[in-house]
Amino acid sequence: MKLKILLTLITLLSANSTLAHHSFSAEFDIDKPVSLSGKVTKMQWSNPHGWIYIDVENADGSMTNWALETSAANNLIRRGWKRDHLVAGTVIQVQGFQARNGSATANIRGIVLEDGTRLFSGNADELTK
Amino acid sequence: MPRVLKKYLLLNLILMAFPLAAFAQDIPRTADGTPFLQGFWQAQTQAAYNLEDHVAHHDMPAGLSVVAGGTIPYQPQALARRQNNFENRAELDPLNKCFLPGVPRIMAMPWPFQIFQTDEHVAMAFEWTQVFRIIYTAGQEHLYPGFEFWMGDSRAQWEGDTLVVTVSDLNDRTWLDAAGNFHSAAATITERYTLIDKNTIQYQATIDDPKVYTDPWTIEFPLVRQTEMKRLLEYQCQAEVEESNGDFERVDNLWYPAPIPQDNIPFDADAGAQLPLPEAISAIERHDDGTPNITGYYMSDAGGANYGLEKRENLAMFPPARGVVVDPADGVLPYQEWARNEQLERREAWRGYDDPTAHCFVAGIPRSHYVPSPFYILQPPGYVVIFHERMSYRVIPLDDRNHLPDSVRLWMGDAIGHWQGDTLVVESSNYNGKAWLNELGDVISHAQKVIETYTPVSESQIIYRATVADPIPYSRPWTIEMPFNQQQEELLEVACLEDNNDLGHLKDVRDEHRALMQQEN
Numbered sequence: 249m250k251l252k253i254l255l256t257l258i259t260l261l262s263a264n265s266t267l268a269h270h271s272f273s274a275e276f277d278i279d280k281p282v283s284l285s286g287k288v289t290k291m292q293w294s295n296p297h298g299w300i301y302i303d304v305e306n307a308d309g310s311m312t313n314w315a316l317e318t319s320a321a322n323n324l325i326r327r328g329w330k331r332d333h334l335v336a337g338t339v340i341q342v343q344g345f346q347a348r349n350g351s352a353t354a355n356i357r358g359i360v361l362e363d364g365t366r367l368f369s370g371n372a373d374e375l376t377k
Numbered sequence: 378m379p380r381v382l383k384k385y386l387l388l389n390l391i392l393m394a395f396p397l398a399a400f401a402q403d404i405p406r407t408a409d410g411t412p413f414l415q416g417f418w419q420a421q422t423q424a425a426y427n428l429e430d431h432v433a434h435h436d437m438p439a440g441l442s443v444v445a446g447g448t449i450p451y452q453p454q455a456l457a458r459r460q461n462n463f464e465n466r467a468e469l470d471p472l473n474k475c476f477l478p479g480v481p482r483i484m485a486m487p488w489p490f491q492i493f494q495t496d497e498h499v500a501m502a503f504e505w506t507q508v509f510r511i512i513y514t515a516g517q518e519h520l521y522p523g524f525e526f527w528m529g530d531s532r533a534q535w536e537g538d539t540l541v542v543t544v545s546d547l548n549d550r551t552w553l554d555a556a557g558n559f560h561s562a563a564a565t566i567t568e569r570y571t572l573i574d575k576n577t578i579q580y581q582a583t584i585d586d587p588k589v590y591t592d593p594w595t596i597e598f599p600l601v602r603q604t605e606m607k608r609l610l611e612y613q614c615q616a617e618v619e620e621s622n623g624d625f626e627r628v629d630n631l632w633y634p635a636p637i638p639q640d641n642i643p644f645d646a647d648a649g650a651q652l653p654l655p656e657a658i659s660a661i662e663r664h665d666d667g668t669p670n671i672t673g674y675y676m677s678d679a680g681g682a683n684y685g686l687e688k689r690e691n692l693a694m695f696p697p698a699r700g701v702v703v704d705p706a707d708g709v710l711p712y713q714e715w716a717r718n719e720q721l722e723r724r725e726a727w728r729g730y731d732d733p734t735a736h737c738f739v740a741g742i743p744r745s746h747y748v749p750s751p752f753y754i755l756q757p758p759g760y761v762v763i764f765h766e767r768m769s770y771r772v773i774p775l776d777d778r779n780h781l782p783d784s785v786r787l788w789m790g791d792a793i794g795h796w797q798g799d800t801l802v803v804e805s806s807n808y809n810g811k812a813w814l815n816e817l818g819d820v821i822s823h824a825q826k827v828i829e830t831y832t833p834v835s836e837s838q839i840i841y842r843a844t845v846a847d848p849i850p851y852s853r854p855w856t857i858e859m860p861f862n863q864q865q866e867e868l869l870e871v872a873c874l875e876d877n878n879d880l881g882h883l884k885d886v887r888d889e890h891r892a893l894m895q896q897e898n
Contacts, residue, residue, distance in 0.1 A: 270729060270732065270734065270735035270816070270879045270880070270883060271724075271726070271729035271732060271735065271816045271883075273724075273726055273729070274726040274727070274728070274729020274730070274735075274883050274886055275726075275729060275879055275882045275883055275886070292876060293524060293525070294872065294875070294876035295869075295870070295871040295872055295873060295876070296737075296750075296767070296871055296873050296877075297876075297878070297879065299876070299878060315878065317878070317879070320750070320871065321524070322750075322766065322869040322870075322871065325521050325524055325869065326521075326866070331523060331524070347882050348726065348882065348885075348886050349882050349885040349886065349889075351882070353878075353882065
């Protein structure tokens with residue numbers, strides 16, 4: 249599991265992936281796409297954004313705990329996410345955009361579980377379109 | 378025995394046998410005889426400071442225990458934690474961070490609240506930070522059991538004249554008072570609300586939590602009707618904190634009492650179009666008295682209005698917006714030039730911090746209806762009340778009252794409504810001018826006056842319009858329109874501030890920009 253910073257823009261991920269209560273563009277940098285894989289250390293079912301924390305192994309073998317921002321926990325709940333989907337130790341893959349301040353924080357649109365199950369985080373506004 | 382004495386004894390016997398019945402005849406009731414709890418209330422107790430007997434401290438008045446038996450039956454380890462909580466309460470008390478108080482703490486706090494009652498709900502709107510509770514009283518199914526909420530999930534039934542509420546799915550982050558009394562996420566609270574006379578609810582709560590206590594225990598205190606109160610005002614806890622410590626900066630040209638700029642193009646109040654009201658496309662639901670029944674859970678089809686009211690393609694930084702402006706006909710907001718410049722600047726990343734919703738403050742009107750979160754409309758007698766999942770509410774009285782005095786300014790404004798045919802018309806003013814209209818930064822000031830129409834056009838859709846007249850940033854009134862779609866869902870809770878990891882990042886971006894500007898100068 250290596251942290252890879254993708255230099256190409258991932259058009260699949262639209263900038264509005266999890267807008268809910270703050271400006272995505274003010275906090276996250278569309279020019280800093282990231283692709284991460286790691287073990288869940290904590291899932292925070294919070295609003296207006298949920299937060300998944302994963303340990304990601306760096307190229308030099310050290311570990312970084314990344315904070316991954318999803319849409320509101322209420323949206324995840326209504327989309328059918330269950331508490332046991334993200335217990336500590338679960339291995340997940342994500343793609344997203346890193347925070348402008350350079351911290352190990354990213355905004356993600358969905359996750360892929362080890363068995364290939366895809367869970368879409370989406371954004372609340374999509375419910376309205 | 379003298380006859381008079383016999384009669385006296387008989388009367389006493391009757392009163393002893395049916396004391397509550399004798400009282401209960403004097404309480405307000407609905408048409409079917411259910412006690413009617415609706416009104417303004419406030420706890421009369423010092424229990425918010427400490428549920429148990431306590432002497433005064435510099436931050437709390439003294440008070441006697443409201444716990445049956447005097448003390449809380451803590452398990453030994455839990456008692457040690459309570460003591461630590463008490464000693465470090467300035468730092469540890471969640472309420473000192475303006476976090477949601479939980480149940481039963483909210484019921485004891487020294488702030489007024491309003492109870493609304495329908496056949497299927499008892500709802501509570503608290504002045505403290507616009508917290509609310511919707512209590513389902515008609516056996517409605519709890520759709521998402523097992524997820525935890527700061528205010529829990531409340532289901533109730535009437536047992537005789539007592540409303541018995543079961544509160545479950547509480548998290549373990551709230552305290553029971555300011556003295557550090559606490560519970561775990563395993564807690565179940567059973568509340569009992571009994572009108573013992575027309576102006577007093579006897580409130581009882583039994584706290585059962587086998588992880589923390591040796592036995593269930595009960596508190597009891599009166600809620601007293603605020604007979605002179607006509608309207609709740611606002612106390613936005615975190616906004617007050619951040620305005621006083623400088624984290625949320627005053628905007629002199631938009632906040633009350635900013636004047637209309639002298640260089641403005643004169644505001645043409647009559648320039649707005651007279652749009653005909655939408656017509657129903659199919660039968661609408663009605664109450665027994667013929668009034669449209671718009672009660673229920675709604676999500677607006679806002680077309681990205683939270684990212685711009687005007688039509689806009691996808692910017693790299695913002696998602697597209699469908700455009701919800703229906704007047705002016707070209708869909709362009711009639712900005713004064715300086716206000717348009719302000720709007721353009723607000724979309725810069727370093728301004729993201731300035732959007733009040735990034736701080737988790739309430740969204741104001743009309744934005745509360747198109748932030749991407751649902752809301753629930755209730756129609757208790759004399760009111761329409763809208764509860765926003767983002768933890769704010771609007772109480773809309775349906776009467777001919779006057780607005781609040783001009784000096785009283787609110788985030789959510791002062792709304793008064795009436796039915797015009799099948800359309801609910803809501804007219805509001807007394808805004809404070811602190812809100813943004815969306816993340817893009819569309820501008821609004823304290824001078825905004827809003828006329829909204831809610832027209833049900835089918836059993837599951839309302840066409841919503843808001844006409845905003847604001848002579849500070851605009852040259853004429855403008856109108857937005859969007860459908861509200863009803864769904865079979867239940868409202869959850871957005872505890873925004875409590876886990877707001879974003880604001881620090883936004884502040885970093887803002888501060889970096891400011892430092893750069895300072896360097897350049």
